[in-house]
Amino acid sequence: xxxxxxxxxxxxxxxxxxxxxxxxxxxxxQARGRGEGYFGQGLQCADLFAVLFFSELNWSPDRLTxxxxxxxxxxxxxxxxxxxAALAETGVIAVEQLDSYGADGxxxxxxxxxxxxxxxxxxxGSLGQGLGVAAxxxxxxxxxxxxxxxxxxxxxxxxxxxxxxxxxxxxGHTHLDNLVNIVDVNRTQADGDLVLExxxxxxxxxxxxxxxxxxxxxxxxxxxxxxARARSVTDRPTCLVAHTQIGQGSPTAASRERAHFIRIRxxxxxxxxxxxxxxxxxx
Amino acid sequence: xxxxxxTAGKHRGAEQAATGAARAMGMDSAPAGFGTALIAAAEQxxxxxxxxADLGRYTELTEFARRYPDRLLNVGMAEQNMVxxxxxxxxxxxxxxxxSFAAFLTRRAQDFVVMQVALPKLPxxxxxxxxxxxxxxxxxxxxxxxxxxxxxxxxxxxxxxxDSVEQGQATLAALDYGGPVYMRKLRGSEPVVVxxxxxxxxxxxxxxxxSGGDVVxxxxxxxxxxxxxxxxxxxxxGVAAAVVNVSTLKPFDEQTVLEHAARAGAVVTAENHSIRxxxxxxxxxxxxxxxxxxxxxxxxxxxxxxxxxxxxYLKRVHGMAADDVAVAARDAIARRDNRGVP
Numbered sequence: 178x179x180x181x182x183x184x185x186x187x188x189x190x191x192x193x194x195x196x197x198x199x200x201x202x203x204x205x206x207q208a209r210g211r212g213e214g215y216f217g218q219g220l221q222c223a224d225l226f227a228v229l230f231f232s233e234l235n236w237s238p239d240r241l242t243x244x245x246x247x248x249x250x251x252x253x254x255x256x257x258x259x260x261x262a263a264l265a266e267t268g269v270i271a272v273e274q275l276d277s278y279g280a281d282g283x284x285x286x287x288x289x290x291x292x293x294x295x296x297x298x299x300x301x302g303s304l305g306q307g308l309g310v311a312a313x314x315x316x317x318x319x320x321x322x323x324x325x326x327x328x329x330x331x332x333x334x335x336x337x338x339x340x341x342x343x344x345x346x347x348x349g350h351t352h353l354d355n356l357v358n359i360v361d362v363n364r365t366q367a368d369g370d371l372v373l374e375x376x377x378x379x380x381x382x383x384x385x386x387x388x389x390x391x392x393x394x395x396x397x398x399x400x401x402x403x404x405a406r407a408r409s410v411t412d413r414p415t416c417l418v419a420h421t422q423i424g425q426g427s428p429t430a431a432s433r434e435r436a437h438f439i440r441i442r443x444x445x446x447x448x449x450x451x452x453x454x455x456x457x458x459x460x
Numbered sequence: 461x462x463x464x465x466x467t468a469g470k471h472r473g474a475e476q477a478a479t480g481a482a483r484a485m486g487m488d489s490a491p492a493g494f495g496t497a498l499i500a501a502a503e504q505x506x507x508x509x510x511x512x513a514d515l516g517r518y519t520e521l522t523e524f525a526r527r528y529p530d531r532l533l534n535v536g537m538a539e540q541n542m543v544x545x546x547x548x549x550x551x552x553x554x555x556x557x558x559x560s561f562a563a564f565l566t567r568r569a570q571d572f573v574v575m576q577v578a579l580p581k582l583p584x585x586x587x588x589x590x591x592x593x594x595x596x597x598x599x600x601x602x603x604x605x606x607x608x609x610x611x612x613x614x615x616x617x618x619x620x621x622x623d624s625v626e627q628g629q630a631t632l633a634a635l636d637y638g639g640p641v642y643m644r645k646l647r648g649s650e651p652v653v654v655x656x657x658x659x660x661x662x663x664x665x666x667x668x669x670x671s672g673g674d675v676v677x678x679x680x681x682x683x684x685x686x687x688x689x690x691x692x693x694x695x696x697x698g699v700a701a702a703v704v705n706v707s708t709l710k711p712f713d714e715q716t717v718l719e720h721a722a723r724a725g726a727v728v729t730a731e732n733h734s735i736r737x738x739x740x741x742x743x744x745x746x747x748x749x750x751x752x753x754x755x756x757x758x759x760x761x762x763x764x765x766x767x768x769x770x771x772x773y774l775k776r777v778h779g780m781a782a783d784d785v786a787v788a789a790r791d792a793i794a795r796r797d798n799r800g801v802p
Contacts, residue, residue, distance in 0.1 A: 291580055303575045309541040313548020343541035
């Protein structure tokens with residue numbers, strides 16, 4: 178927060194920090210139930226999701242079929258764990274349901290397909306598909322005169338998929354200023370550290386006619402500000418390149434060597450819960 | 461390289477599709493079936509729009525684009541994004557009609573079809589043009605596997621009409637269906653097979669076009685015409701061949717297929733596709749599952765990539781001309797009789 182920040186902004190960021198901590202504890206609850214999962218990524222997304230679902234999205238649990246709601250597409254379906262956390266924290270699903278994450282027969286699948294769980298707009302998981310669907314959705318909403326915006330959340334690994342750039346070219350060409358893309362850059366992918374360099378992501382999107390800003394994915398005030406600036410952009414799609422730390426909030430999770438899909442010893446969960454509960458919130 | 465004119469048989473209306481200069485390339489087509497039906501539907505329904513990947517001119521969208529310039533979304537040469545965008549358009553409440561060559565729409569964009577059309581059961585009409593040997597450019601453009609890929613997918617209807625009349629009716633049915641449909645689209649220059657006034661296409665229904673008790677030919681696409689020609693020649697030799705137009709590959713009309721196969725005891729399948737995974741596959745699976753023992757002789761592409769050349773040339777080199785269908789019919793009858801099946 179800057180010294181000039183208004184009381185309202187300070188209150189908002191304080192609220193968001195409490196939401197982010199709650200989201201992390203929901204992520205923990207899911208991973209603990211299964212004993213494994215995309216736990217580190219869930220923690221890494223919590224701050225961005227707190228801002229999205231409790232500030233930025235024109236969306237609420239009682240408007241899940243409202244044609245004018247903002248749409249949120251989880252292109253990186255592997256991060257479903259944080260989407261379920263957000264749906265629980267907003268009251269769309271019961272918090273108790275989180276215990277079934279990834280279990281056989283559970284509605285809370287590892288990839289978040291639309292159907293059983295309300296509030297899931299689209300099937301990610303086959304990586305690199307979200308941005309094109311988001312662009313089509315944004316084009317269709319604009320054509321029908323709707324003010325809703327479309328948010329796509331993708332990982333940095335997805336930047337390597339060619340179809341992402343087909344979509345980026347299309348969105349730039351059609352001036353989709355109701356489209357917001359969030360690229361979560363944690364510098365890891367399934368085989369470890371990024372196996373193929375993706376930078377300069379900012380310049381890549383700018384080359385296709387996008388407005389781009391980079392942000393620390395754990396700086397709540399910075400994220401709020403970045404979304405606000407994106408909102409004021411007209412005549413072009415916008416992209417937030419968010420730099421994140423896998424396992425953010427839990428040194429135990431963050432230090433895992435193979436953090437992409439982690440299995441944690443039963444006795445370590447108490448330690449992680451202690452770490453997450455002790456995360457400072459902004460007051 | 462244009463198709464030689466054919467004499468209209470009794471199953472054919474007199475009307476032939478108009479010809480155009482670009483058709484000599486084996487790619488363009490008049491708005492004979494699909495294009496006019498699409499325009500008719502779009503006049504009634506605001507939510508219909510067309511999406512293509514730089515092949516609007518070659519998929520009968522020229523007139524549509526002239527009438528509705530703001531309802532044609534051309535995404536450039538990007539078939540994966542085309543299907544992703546179509547999924548998004550459907551999510552927004554619109555009814556996208558997606559066109560490309562069948563080979564690109566399926567091979568290149570299949571994962572997007574799976575995840576963004578079939579899985580969420582969205583109302584998207586996927587139109588794969590110049591299927592099989594209707595495409596004369598060579599292996600890169602010749603879709604001999606599109607029906608197999610689409611038929612293996614849950615939730616999606618798969619259509620392979622036999623001429624421009626059925627193409628038009630199938631287009632309207634697909635637009636009314638309310639879920640995912642993959643429809644192969646002919647060039648429009650093919651001989652008209654079914655009667656424009658009396659024929660009624662229905663999703664999921666195979667249409668018997670000719671009766672005959674000695675052998676049954678299940679056919680689709682341009683092979684329906686070849687099969688009717690074959691039946692004429694067989695008839696001259698005293699062999700009565702039934703011809704059934706199986707234009708819906710999924711859902712499959714098992715009842716009609718079983719009835720005809722059981723009655724004849726000798727079966728030919730004739731398709732504009734690989735004999736693996738398409739019509740021959742569907743017929744064989746159905747007969748096997750129901751214990752109907754009849755030899756099945758397959759006409760189509762036999763485990764090879766199509767050559768380059770005109771459709772008429774490709775019919776000859778791949779054994780897909782009327783004479784080849786007649787040979788297959790005699791073969792099926794011989795196999796049945798040698799086994800002692802009545």
